[in-house]
Amino acid sequence: MTIEPNESSTGGVPVSADPVGADVNAPAQVPSSPRKGMFGITGTGDVSGFGGLVRRHPEIVGTAKPYGGYFDEVTDALEEAYPGFADAIEKVVVDRGELTLHIKPERVLEVAQIMRDDEALRFELCSSVSGVDYLNSDARRLHVIYHLTSMTYRRRVRLEAAIPAGGSLPSVTSVYPTADWQERETYDMFGVVFTGHPNLTRVLMPDDWEGFPQRKDYPLGGVPVEYKGAEIPPPDQRRVYQ
Amino acid sequence: MTQSGYASERETTEGRVFTVTGGDWDTVTGSVDPLSNEKIVVNMGPQHPSTHGVLRLVLELEGETVQEVRPVVGYLHTGIEKNLEYRNWTQGTTFVTRADYLAPLFNEAGYCLAVEKLLGITDDITERANTIRVLFMELNRISSHLVWLATTGMELGAISMMLYGFREREYILDIFEETTGLRMNHAYFRPGGVAQDIPDSAIKKIRDFLVYLPKKLKEYEDMLSGQVIWQERTQGVAILDVTGCLAMGVTGPVLRSAGLAWDLRKTMPYCGYENYEFDVPTATTADVWGRYQVRLAEIRESLKIVEQALDRLRPGPIFISDKKIAWPAQLAVGLDGMGNSLEHVAKIMGQSMESLIHHFKLVTEGFRVPPGQVYVSIEHPRGELGVHAVSDGGTHPYRVHMRDPSFVNLQAIPAMAEGALLADVIAGGASLDPVMGGCDR
Incomplete structure (x- = not known):
């Protein structure tokens, strides 16, 4: 098992082939910042003027109290039960009727423990x-997202923790054993390392796969497949309507 | 009889006979403890008729007792979530429908509800579209449970149940084909509504089916429930109580067989389920028998919902009226499946340039979805199907994650099977009803 050491590691290819995707000579669609244009056209004369349009990356803005619904009860109960609330919770976002708590990655396990055990949270x-x-x-590009359900109160809450590539955060398997495979999948697809996980190995991709397929700099297709020499070009080289 | 260094021999009428037992070997074999050395590792699957597709189980056995089970998944990983990021939001339904192939309409429903929530149009979905969704999801639940009954019957030795179960499922697939043009992988639910109205012939088929199936269900119960082998193979086997279910994240019929009446159609309703009358069947045995009872009862409850949905099906639009989102073409089922209706093609090609432009923009580029993220969960035949969809404001999904119940539930196999007999691994695994297409995505 290799753990990605830093940002410049390569993605994508079974052993002993040239690196595809990742950060060097990436054939993948790397989202640019800021996004320009509307039709994904490059290299041709723009007569429409639409190519000059710039799409901004919306910033995630914290919501101010009161949040409405049960969200106030949940945040208040967590604040009461968890002394490190102010330090651990970076942001509270209410959007589309859903509550998101942005948490410092190193505090995820503590918060999960309280979310499960406190009588007002459950x-x-x-x-x-x-x-x-x-x-x-986002400089901390990898976000790990937990959706918790309270069957007692029929509530849902989302916890979100952001880490940089190559970073790690504590595993919640000791609190929620069901997170076992799901954390393995997140490791498998994004290279997020969960410390304290009993068996952090790939779960969907083959054991000897290199790279983390769900990362944005990992191409779709274009990875040499061991099948009679056939190689399929990535979709963005076939045609694109952005 | 002569004594040599190798084996004793004696002459008979048939010739010389060697006896290879005894000699030095007695001391060697005598020192081996037959019990402690019976531990063997058995690899079951990924190609095995009773693993529901390509599930692999690595079993450590001592005699017939299972000491350790390690489920291995991923053989059917097709990168559906990654593929979605390269297609527009509407095209996504054709991908997600292929995940759990026994419950394609649930995948579509979960995905469409997530996209609609991102767009903020959940309340604008027409009543007829919602009713059709409920109707088809419940038919799909019945067909999925029938396949469960069929395959589990086969795995526990009731081969005739397999034939009957698949035969009845065929009726439902006929109804789907009549409406969507396809038996499976329908891409029928679209963000904003459903692709196609139900033809009257399909409604008649559903009515016939509502009369037909209850009689057949009675037959299956007569065949299985009173049968001693079926009882012995299911009762007290693969027990997982509520605590175990919650710890392992197991939902759906398995959780309800342990006694907790947790059904998202009741607890967190969607698509107007709060307006239907039905019960949430539970059992208290927490074993394979309980799961069998719960699933049979759920088929009956689904029939009730189907009947109510048919009754409340009023004429009306099946797609959202917002022209910026609604699929521009009127689709029709032709000989080769679903496609643009000929009238629509005649209009955009011959009469209205603006319609052509509008059609082209929406079909090739798709609609834009405001940035943000949502999590939508629905009650899938196997448990909670969650869809976590993220948009960056573009015409393609930024990220879609499907929390598939098969994937999560399969973690519970070791908890159910370790310490039990090898044959009970089959019964326990089957009672989870894993579908690897959904598990591996």
């Missing part, structure tokens, strides 16, 4: 653990 079920790669729009 998030018994860790529904989902997944990752998102915010390449070029």
